[in-house]
Amino acid sequence: MDLGDLQIFQAVVEAGSVTRAAEHLHRVQSNVTTRIRQLEQKLGVALFIREGKRLHLSPAGWQLLPYAQQLLALAAQAREAVCDDRPRGPLVLGAMESTAAVRLPGPLSEFVKRYPEVKLTLKTGNPQQLAAAVLAGRMDTAFVTGPIAEGPLERVPVFSEELVIVAQAGHAPIGKAHQPLPPVIVAFEPGCPHRARLEAWYARRDGMPLQTIEITSYHAMLGCVVVGMGISLLPRGVLATFPDRDRLSLHPLPRGENRASTDLIWRSGALSPKITALLQLLKPARALRAETLAG
Template identity: 45%
Template sequence: MDLIQLEMFTTVAETGSIHAAAQKVHRVPSNLTTRIKQLEADLGVDLFIRENQRLKLAPAGHSFLHYSKRILELVDEARMVVSGNEPQGMLALGSLESTAAVRIPGVLATFNQRYPKIQLSLSTGPSGDQIDGVLEGRLSAAFVDGPVLHPALDGLAVYEEEMVIVAPVDHAPIAHAQQVNGANIYAFRANCSYRRHFESWFHHDQAIPGKIHEMESYHGMLACVIAGAGLALMPRSMLESMPGSHQASAWPLPPDWRYLKTWLIWRRGAKTRQLEAFIGLLE
């Protein structure tokens, strides 16, 4: 096993095609085919399932891809350390939509100015998607609702969010879920931690939400609430950042439910120089 084999394997896994991978690594397809077969023979397992001239990762291939990426990242980091160069390369971040919109724009701007050689990418989505992205190696780190108790992850708390129920502007005060039993709510998909928090608050108070309408953005949620179609839960910082927030009322959850911490998480043992530079700005 050598680094060239790992690079070839990783590229084929990401493209799903020997020909596409060959173009990316500037090799002939037959060379990639031979080297990957040698790698499989060395490991004693099939890394790919071959179907109709396409390659799909086998279960062993999925596991091996995680380690292959880590090895290649560590080699790149070692080269940078011994050369004395400033951090460079890729940093793929994931984030909750609210965190991306309100908390980190200034941090991202400062990071880009201070580390121009690092190629920073940002994707947003629910906590569940972000955690999967970090575990699968698609993301270097992600901002999620925490704490995250997973043996393969490390992290630190970076922000505290006050969670508020957003209701139509003339809605009566909301202190208990029983007061809005059966109300329709607007939320992200089921793997959104904020949605689970909202549903848990209802159930803890022996109440049940009405129909749950899945939305793709906080702006869509707010528009539905303003129209009188139901309720939503979101961080106060997110609500106050949006045009039209004055057309809705906001009621904080009870003390035991009111605050949630946002964590930055990464794979245990996979803190790169790029990520360390980013964490330095957060701290």
């Protein structure tokens, strides 16, 4: 059954005759008659009892009618949802852990208040994982930092992060000339842009860490740094969420190496009202980022 057949069937039921249904549908009478007969042939039952020019529903027709009404109503709702420019329905959002912990609580809280018809899901991962999920359709949009896998993606800068090296409190200055580089770093798994940035920092100074301790959360990472297990590189904003901040020492990176842009990405051609609404809400953060870069 197609929706056109059901629409004609419902029109005939409501009009009580093929003639009036054809007028309502702006079709010729023979076309309506043919479509009804074709529908009856497909179902293998008579849907109407014919008495001259009048039609009455048969028992099978009465059984079909509520299903036809439900299907046509669902189709109308689907058309409305697709054409509606209101943010509504599921939104699967991806982010790096630092972005989710520091940057998103405020904006997402406001987003949920403004758009209660959106069912928001937040998932974390590294930029490569997030980009792959967006390309595969498992996520609608994601916040990423640094280069990502090539693909049909669009991206808009939304945050600018200051990156700092953190070490145990009282640690000697890091990166100064003629000083040995710390042998151990604490970082996320390969694919993390901050880990890649720290490894590149070592490489520019003709060194590489002798050991990398892989951790799955920032607070666990900072806990390792506090007890002197190694150094790490992360956005300065993450430190605001760490209760033992005074047990760390901060070591700034040189200008030009100390900032990272976080972008919102989505698949090309898939900019939905939900993503547009999120971008609109992030405008103040984008304006702040522009001021920071200009300053």
